Amino acid sequence: MPAVSHVSQATYERLARVVAALQTPGFAGLPQGLSALVRRLWVLEADGRVELWLLTAPLALSDEQRIYALDAVLAEAFPRTSVQLQVLNPLWYGHHDPASSVPREAVEVPLRAEAYAAPDPPPS
């Protein structure tokens, strides 16, 4: 499993469930799921709280609202942690880069579920 600095192993494993949900066909009422709508994901873990910062493609308001179907997945994946999803839709940032709002301490994580798969065990 890839090493991610500043993010605990437990959080990283839970993120795998969230990313898998993003790629699930039909999730949030979209045939292809949310994967076509999202671009980058960062996680910030501090003081017992977790924040996810999700940069999307430029989204119409109807699609922007669909992103929050993820909250139910987050609540299941992090049942005893205060977790909040922050969505950055470029349409609200004009010519600015919305990624500049992501806290410096946040760590970018993959948006592909395969990236979270455990490596093969070493040969014995």
Place this chain on the structure above:
Amino acid sequence: MQPRTRLHLDRAEQNRALIQAWLAVRSSEAPAPEPGCWVWGVVIAFYAALHFADAYLGEHHGFQPRDHHQRREALRQARAFQTPDAQGITPYQAYRTLENLATHARYAPDFTATRDQVHALLHGPLEHVWQAVYAALAASPTLTPRYPPAAVHPPKARVCRVPSAAEAP
């Protein structure tokens, strides 16, 4: 209806009416709000939704959230906020959209908003929350608010004017 529920609805309607008043301003009546004001319109839209939500939570669940996290969790599990509309979007998702945008509107200096975007929030997510709450409270969405839009119409001047360099302290 509990007195506090009525107060939350009144405050929500005041906020909603303020946005409606800004949107209604025509250049023939008064200069339109400065472009930067529309960012604040996003925040006002969220606080209208928040008071609608608190009216519902107090009246139906006897719950007064202490913070945004508590409110979010209560709404995520509330039946009235889980029923999707024809587009498959729930009032909870509408509320969260407003909450997220208001957070960035307050803290991100590069966040922008246009009149059309605020108009879309008013008639999209905010109306969705508004309808869900009034339906749950078994009150009509056409209920005459105690503070109709006319009561909070801005004076015939810029409602949010950026001072010129000469006026700045």
